[in-house]
Amino acid sequence: MFERIAELAIRRSRLVLSIAAVVVALMGALGAGAFGKLLAGGFDDPASPSSRARDVIEKEFGGETNLVLLVRAADGRVDDPAAERTGRALVSDLKAEPELGKVVSYWDTGSAGLRSEDGREALVLARVKGHDAEQQENTERVLDAYGGTYEDTLTVQAGGSAGVSHEMGPQTEQDLVLAESIAVPLVLVLLLVVFGTVVSALLPLLIALIAIVGVFAQLFLVGSVTDVSVFAINLTTALGLGLGVDYALLMISRFREQLASGASVEDAVRTTTSTAGRTVAFSAATVAAALAALMVFPQYFLRSFGYAGVGVVVIAALASLFVMPALLNVLGRRVDSGRMPWAKPGRSGSAATGWGRLARTVMRRPALTALPVLAVLLAAASPLLGITFGTPDERVLPENAESRQVSASLREDFDGNDAAALHIVIDRSVDEPALASYAAGLSELDGVVRVETGTGIYADGRTAATGPGNPALSRPAAQQLDVVSSLTPKSDAARNLVEEVRSASPPPGTHPLVGGTDAELVDSNASIAGRLPLAVGLIVVTTFLLLFLFTGSVVQPLRALVLNVISLGATVGVMTWIFQDGHLSGLLGFTPQPMETSMTVLMFCIAFGLSMDYEVFVTSRIKELHELGEDNESAVANGLGHTGRIVSAAACLLAVSFFAFGVAEISFMKLFGLGSGLAILIDAVAVRGILVPAAMRLLGRSAWYAPGFLRRLHDRFGLSEGGPAPAAAEPERTAEPEPAPDGSAAEPGPRPADSARI
Structure with missing residues (x-):
């Protein structure tokens, strides 16, 4: 398939680019109306x-x-x-x-x-x-x-x-404009540093633009038929910019490497598409699988990120696979035009020896080097022991926001907070004495100031003298009771009150429903907790299957999953220490509060998917070298030597696009940006640089183990980055090694020298 894509790009380059330009223009016209279709809510389960x-x-x-x-x-x-x-x-x-x-x-x-x-x-x-x-x-x-x-x-x-919604929508747009005004120039500067030429630095931004415009159009269409959160825009821009740059970086680096090795432009396009293109496709599949798990949640806030996330991954991958090869074929060696003063000709074809030396150092003393890193990551994860969860309220806005000032006044200056009252509804008629008895009992609960009904107001277990009740709360076939408390909304005490109200004995023959902001928080947390095992299970299973198809090993997926859990635990732990416990709140400008449930789940899925992105980048080269004859230790060191610079550069570029949201005024978007950026850096440096080589050294030959029947299955259906290459740039390969008796690949002998691959 990838060979056919390469031939299409070579033979019909201008036709491909013309069609792409028309499609992008149409997507831009649709995407211009996306903001008008998006909503500020979506944190509640409709069935709760x-x-x-x-x-x-x-x-x-x-x-x-x-x-x-x-x-x-x-x-x-x-x-x-x-x-x-x-x-x-x-x-x-x-x-x-x-x-x-x-x-x-x-x-x-x-x-x-x-x-x-x-x-x-x-x-x-x-x-x-x-x-x-x-x-x-x-x-x-x-x-x-x-x-x-x-x-x-x-x-x-x-x-x-x-x-709150009235202020949150415009604030989201302002945050987005500010974040992108920071991220795009920084990414461009970093691309110039990485590539050293103007043309090659601009190409990744073109792929990112296609991905972002495409998902804006997708969100317009999806938003026309179902509810979509306005915050999906933030993910679209951050992830579109990051992944567009990531995938283009991989493709352009391989193309330049092939040219540096003496290949013709057409052969370089063929090899790039068949090798780096294959890695892009597989990487996109792993990221999309992690983000697709967000669609199992009933809250449209989370589902929206699933729509946007899968869309941006797919469009970025398609642009990289079809548009990028056509661009490279048209540009040819002009891809290195506009060379910067610091750029050294031929650098793209060399390995990053620093990463290779680091890997060899780690593998000489794997336990000694890995244990301190594990200790730091586990210490960073320790705040998870005290984590609590909440839903967004006015406190996510800046302190000068009008709705936040109103909320503060309600808490401090009024006897009870009517806006945060619990609303109890009974969808049938109720005798007045039974209703009065029920309301009086509720008014005796700790923290309750009064209970308002259609026939009276109750406090401390008896009828209050503050008024005759609110007739608007009574209907022939339904009754509403408003429970007004003095408790801080969304506090532990307020959540306990929800459970106490739901446990109270109702009027005979009735089944009251309890609503209100605190009840919504309780139900939202319960809903997400109920669906979380399914989402995690889908992520684990799909990731395992994809990595098995890519590596032919059952150990590699397990190793990747374990290391990802450790790095993600450290990330969420640090975010808990900052945003829940309040450290750095003065510097970053936010109000500490419980971790926002939906955003924490989103951050987990995003970080997990992106860590698998780099897992595929690194493992593809290690596997390739291992199959070409290198022993396990050399394959790891040389594989990291060739991919380390790309992974580190891609991680820095992607982290910048997320870190830019650290300037957002909405606190949970600040949490999302800083957490996702931190997770990317931890994965690229601590995991890929130290824990992966340590784990591979400790696992030894068993790192590539798979039972015989699974290895046969992989031989038939698995994928690898072993595309064709021109004779000038690719020497003859050794024969495929025979499987060992235990089903793992036998350690082959020395391999012939080959051209550097990414």
Whole structure:
């Protein structure tokens, strides 16, 4: 197959490039509308009890309150005549807005819970109508009309989930522009350093551009038929830039190496496509398999990263396999045009002897060199012993964000947080005495300030004197109870309250559903934990199968999986130490909070897939040299000598594209960028440079072991990087070694000298 792709690129180069240009233009036209299709939510399981409660509230009660307007009197108290008159006018205007429903305020209810303890602030609660994108548009229109100063008497700030989403979308776009404005110039500079010529440095950016534009078009199409998170854009740009550069780097380096060895341009294209192209295809398959596991989760936030991740990997690989060979054939030796002053002619054809020497040093004392590295990685992973998980809230935004300031005021200045209340729904009629008894019992739970029903308000186990209840919470065929607490939202105490409410004895014959932000957190964590074994299982099985098909060994996949788990544990441990425990929070500018569940899972899948990317890069050369006759130790040292520079360069380039998100204002995107970049560097340096050669030396011949029947299966269906090469650049090979009695490949004798491969 790869030989046919090479012939197509050679014989129809300009046709391939013309078709690619048209396709990219069409994808760009589609992708321009991607942002309009993407949403800011997606952290909840649609089948969870809290989501079902929200659906019942939507159907029977007009939906949950999602917009909190904090209204502050410019002078004096909200009960002063002028402030009260203006406040009532504001509420009247809001009730007339078609985009809003369930508008409730202090001025028309007199509820003490809707007025601050100092009397200077009051709350207006409302429901922004619409679903997802429509709701975001409605929120923007309402806040444009009423946010800020109202009639010079009141100031209005927006909070609640609608307010957070309203600020999160634009902030995501700003973070993206800032990150790419940092990453692209840095990547270009690094490419110039790596390649030493302007033309070869620009080609990887072209592949990255194709991948990014292609996935923008994909997200537009997918977003037209299902919910897709706006944060998928961040993964698209970071991973598209990184993988586009990675794959192009591999292809261009092999092409230049072949030219340096004396091959013609056409033969160099053939060898590059058949060898490096084969590695790109296999590497893309391993990364895509890891990212595809995100699609097993019901939260569309995670599924969106699966859509974007698989898309960007596939498009980057296709561009590298079809567009890059055509470009190389057209450019020929002009690929080295624009040589930089520091570049040395012929450097691309030489091995990175430093990596080879490091590998030989490690293999002379494998245990002595590997144990300190393992100790450091395990120490870095130790914060995992105290890890806790949460879901995003206003604290992921900068401290000056309006919705975050509203949330802080609700916690500090009001008796109970109505915006964070638990919503209990019963989808049938209930006798008033039974409902009163149930509500009174709930009001006695630790941390509960009051329980509001359609017929009364309850506190400390009895009817409170603060009001007659909210008739809007009662329907002939359904009842809603709002449990308002003084607990910090999403704290351990708040989560324990959810479990206590769900364990309370309900009215006879009823099965209440509990919703609200804290219930959503409990359900989201439970949902992800329930699907995580399936996702991990799929990653492990597909990775094992792909690496077996690539290496013909059952030991190599196991070795790769074990080392990946260690490096990923260290990465997540460091991120826990920083983002949960709060170290470096002042320097990085974020508020410590529990690790965001979905983002931690995403970071794991991304880092795992990318580590397998480099696993294939390195193992392909080691396997090739081993099959050509080198003993295990020499194959590892020489393989790392030839691939070390490429892996380290690719890792630095990819890490830069992720580290750029360290400047993001949204804290969980900062976590994602820094964590993914750190995982890439740990894998490229500590794992590939030290732990892999140490493990290969300790395993010895058993590193290539496979039972006889599996080896026969690999001989029939397996793949390897053994494409054809021109006679001028590729000497005659030795015969294939016979399998040893135990099913592993026998150690062959010395191999003839061959041209350097990547």
